[in-house]
Every structure is written in C-alpha cells, then in structure tokens.
Amino acid sequence: xxxxxxxxxxxxxxxxxxxxxxxxxxxxxxxxxxxxxxxxxxxxxxxxxxxxxxxxxxxxxxxxxxxxxxxxxxxxxxxxxxxxxxxxxxxxxxxxxxxxxxxxxxxxxxxxxxxxxxxxxxxxxxxxxxxxxxxxxxxxxxxxxxxxxxxxxxxxxxxxxxxxxxxxxxxxxxxxxxxxxxxxxxxxxxxxxxxxxxxxxxxxxxxxxxxxxxxxxxxxxxxxxxxxxxxxxxxxxxxxxxxxxxxxxxxxxxxxxxxxxxxxxxxxxxxxxxxxxxxxxxxxxxxxxxxxxxxxxxxxxxxxxxxxxxxxxxxxxxxxxxxxxxxxxxxxxxxxxxxxxxxxxxxxxxxxxxxxxxxxxxxxxxxxxxxxxxxxxxxxxxxxxxxxxxxxxxxxxxxxxxxxxxxxx
Numbered sequence: 001x002x003x004x005x006x007x008x009x010x011x012x013x014x015x016x017x018x019x020x021x022x023x024x025x026x027x028x029x030x031x032x033x034x035x036x037x038x039x040x041x042x043x044x045x046x047x048x049x050x051x052x053x054x055x056x057x058x059x060x061x062x063x064x065x066x067x068x069x070x071x072x073x074x075x076x077x078x079x080x081x082x083x084x085x086x087x088x089x090x091x092x093x094x095x096x097x098x099x100x101x102x103x104x105x106x107x108x109x110x111x112x113x114x115x116x117x118x119x120x121x122x123x124x125x126x127x128x129x130x131x132x133x134x135x136x137x138x139x140x141x142x143x144x145x146x147x148x149x150x151x152x153x154x155x156x157x158x159x160x161x162x163x164x165x166x167x168x169x170x171x172x173x174x175x176x177x178x179x180x181x182x183x184x185x186x187x188x189x190x191x192x193x194x195x196x197x198x199x200x201x202x203x204x205x206x207x208x209x210x211x212x213x214x215x216x217x218x219x220x221x222x223x224x225x226x227x228x229x230x231x232x233x234x235x236x237x238x239x240x241x242x243x244x245x246x247x248x249x250x251x252x253x254x255x256x257x258x259x260x261x262x263x264x265x266x267x268x269x270x271x272x273x274x275x276x277x278x279x280x281x282x283x284x285x286x287x288x289x290x291x292x293x294x295x296x297x298x299x300x301x302x303x304x305x306x307x308x309x310x311x312x313x314x315x316x317x318x319x320x321x322x323x324x325x326x327x328x329x330x331x332x333x334x335x336x337x338x339x340x341x342x343x344x345x346x347x348x349x350x351x352x353x354x355x356x357x358x359x360x361x362x363x364x365x366x367x368x369x370x371x372x373x374x375x376x377x378x379x380x381x382x383x384x385x386x387x388x389x390x391x392x393x394x395x396x397x398x399x400x401x402x403x404x405x406x407x408x409x
Contacts, residue, residue: 024052027294028112030129031120032056033064035225036143036169039287040118041068043294043302048072055109057121057129060084066091073097076112078105080125107132116294118169119144122227123350124393127151128386134164141293143169145240149346151389152247153382167293168248172241174289175267175280180249191251192269192277193241194261195320196220198233200363201262205324211363213356220262230353234366235320239331240349243342246335253335258328260318265307283307327367330374340380340392347396348373351404360408369407373400 031037044051053072058065059080069077078100079088085101092099110132117133118141126144133140147155159166168174172193199218217229231237264284271277282288283305291302322329334341348370355361383389
C-alpha cells in the first residue's frame with residue numbers, strides 16, 4: 001500500500017502518512033462499555049502516555065462509563081439514555097469530565113476533535129454518530145456492522161467525500177484488510193470470510209427448535225455481547241459481514257465466499273488470480289484487530305496469546321449449510337436484490353433477536369421473521385440520504401414487531 005494521504009472510495013484503502021513526534025493520539029470510544037469498547041480501553045491503559053481520551057459513550061451503563069471516564073480523564077462522557085443523565089452527572093462530580101446524555105449528545109461526542117474514533121455502538125443507533133466522525137475526516141475504526149449494512153452506499157460515499165480513513169475492526173474484515181493488495185485489486189480472485197459456525201454448528205434443525213437464549217449466547221471461541229452472539233448462532237452475523245465486505249472492498253457478491261472454520265484461527269483469506277491464497281491467522285482475541293487499528297499505520301504490542309499451530313494441530317474447513325442456517329442464503333438474496341432490502345433485513349433482525357432474547361419467539365423464528373419482513377416491504381428504492389435510512393428502518397421495525405406479536409400469540 002502506498003504512503004500517500006488516505007482516501008476511501010469504495011475501491012480500497014490507502015495508508016496515512018506515518019505519525020510523527022511524541023504527541024499523544026486523541027481518541028474517542030463510541031460504545032466504551034461494550035466488549036469492543038472495554039477491549040479498546042484495555043489496550044489504551046497499557047500505554048496511557050500515548051493516548052488522550054476525548055470522549056466515551058455508553059447506552060445505559062452509567063457505573064462503568066463513569067469509572068472509565070475517571071480512569072482515563074475523558075473530557076466528555078455521554079450516556080445514550082437521557083433518563084440516566086442525572087446519575088452520570090452525579091458520578092462525575094469533581095472529575096472535570098463533562099457529562100451529557102441523549103442521541104444529540106452521542107453525535108456531539110463523535111464530532112469532538114479526536115484523531116481516532118472507535119465506532120462500537122451496537123445496532124442502527126450507531127449510524128448517525130459514526131457519520132459525524134466520518135464527516136470531519138477522522139480515522140474511524142469501524143466495529144459497527146449496521147453502518148454498512150443499513151446504508152453501505154451512502155456511508156462509503158461520505159467516507160470518500162470527507163477523506164476519512166476507514167479501518168475495519170471485525171476480525172474477518174481486518175484480516176482481509178491486512179492481506180488485500182489494494183494496488184492490484186483487479187488481481188484479486190475472491191475474498192473468503194471464515195465463520196466459526198457458532199454454538200449450533202453441529203446441531204440439526206430439530207434440536208435448534210428448542211435452543212435457548214443462554215445456549216445461543218455461549219459462543220465456543222469469542223466473548224461477545226448477547227446480540228452479536230445470537231447473530232453468530234444464526235449465522236446472520238456472517239451474512240451481515242458478507243454485505244460489509246462488499247462495501248469495504250468494493251467486491252461483487254460473486255467474488256465473496258463464506259467458509260466454516262470452527263477453530264477461529266484463520267480469520268479470513270484473499271485468493272489471487274495466480275492461485276495464491278493469503279490468510280491472516282491468530283488466536284481468537286479481539287484485541288488483535290483493535291490494536292491493528294489503534295496503532296495504524298504502525299503495529300503496536302497486544303497482550304494476546306501467541307498462536308501455537310503445533311498445539312492447535314488441525315484446522316478444519318467446511319461449506320456452510322444453508323438448510324440449517326438459512327440466514328446465509330437470505331443475506332445473499334438480499335444483497336443481490338439491492339434497493340432497501342439490506343436496511344430492512346438489518347432492522348428486522350434486531351427486532352427478531354431482541355424478541356428471542358426476551359423468550360417471545362423461538363430460535364428458528366429469527367431468520368424466518370426477517371425473511372417475511374423483507375418480503376413484505378420489498379421492493380423499495382435504496383436510501384439516498386440518512387432520513388431515507390431512518391424511515392426504512394422504522395418501517396421495517398414496525399413490520400417485524402407486528403410479525404413477532406403474531407408469532408408469539
């Protein structure tokens with residue numbers, strides 16, 4: 001990759017110039033109390049002189065947010081739930097950290113002048129704050145799938161327009177990023193996303209009918225939040241990553257494959273026209289891809305277990321079973337149909353997963369209800385602005401909520 005100033009056009013990513021001097025990098029963590037956020041702050045805490053924390057945000061976990069703000073001397077702490085503002089303000093008395101709450105405050109946090117922004121707010125709620133960071137040309141470490149699933153074309157257009165740097169945090173996309181030759185994109189034959197298969201990889205559909213939320217969130221390799229863990233169990237997570245990869249690397253759907261790899265050692269691969277296949281390997285620890293983006297364009301130490309292939313012994317690969325995991329087929333169809341379908345799918349999935357976690361629907365109902373919601377609302381034109389995205393998102397949530405109520409009755 002070249003060393004010229006970055007632009008992101010949807011055709012690839014080019015490197016920033018090397019950071020010079022000893023000035024600390026200013027950082028903002030959107031979603032600091034979740035799994036990605038806490039791992040990010042774990043890395044920052046190991047080299048505190050190198051970073052200055054501008055802003056931290058959380059949805060509702062005031063206690064942890066206030067603890068983080070005090071530890072890292074954050075200039076601003078924001079809780080998404082306005083009802084929690086008083087508790088946050090009280091918790092930060094005497095610290096010098098400004099407290100704020102609500103959706104507008106989340107956008108303000110992203111607009112603050114941080115060099116590097118971790119975008120780790122889960123769900124469609126992360127779209128507007130992340131766009132705020134993009135529009136001021138920040139380096140954005142993207143851990144929010146929904147930005148690209150809900151509004152991929154719009155989001156990537158904003159990245160290109162404002163000269164932002166987009167660094168993927170998902171282990172799969174980060175792996176591809178590390179071995180993707182952006183200077184010879186035309187020589188890429190395909191990209192291959194690996195998937196662990198989740199906790200139900202070997203279950204038959206009859207057994208999955210009675211799968212519980214506790215079983216679904218018990219991922220065999222990764223420690224993640226409940227929603228992402230359920231997405232992994234349905235393999236919807238891999239489908240969302242399929243859409244993400246299409247936008248990040250500007251690859252047509254037919255050049256993106258998904259492969260089950262239960263050991264989660266090979267995080268993804270890039271195949272080239274000469275027959276070479278390059279892969280990024282490592283132990284399953286999100287601090288590795290986070291460190292890659294936090295140190296960019298340099299590499300920084302990360303306190304992860306070193307990969308011992310001799311101890312691993314065997315690496316397995318298999319094709320995904322669309323019959324047992326219909327979310328994969330559904331997402332392929334959605335990306336092919338285009339229009340508003342990806343936005344509808346994402347919103348419906350959030351509603352269906354929440355209903356499953358609340359034990360109102362069964363595990364297999366998730367993909368089925370998402371499919372029915374997409375069918376009910378399509379065809380619709382692709383969103384061309386943020387208001388379009390939000391309108392489509394609201395319509396899809398309403399439609400899926402209605403279907404969930406009928407299924408739960």
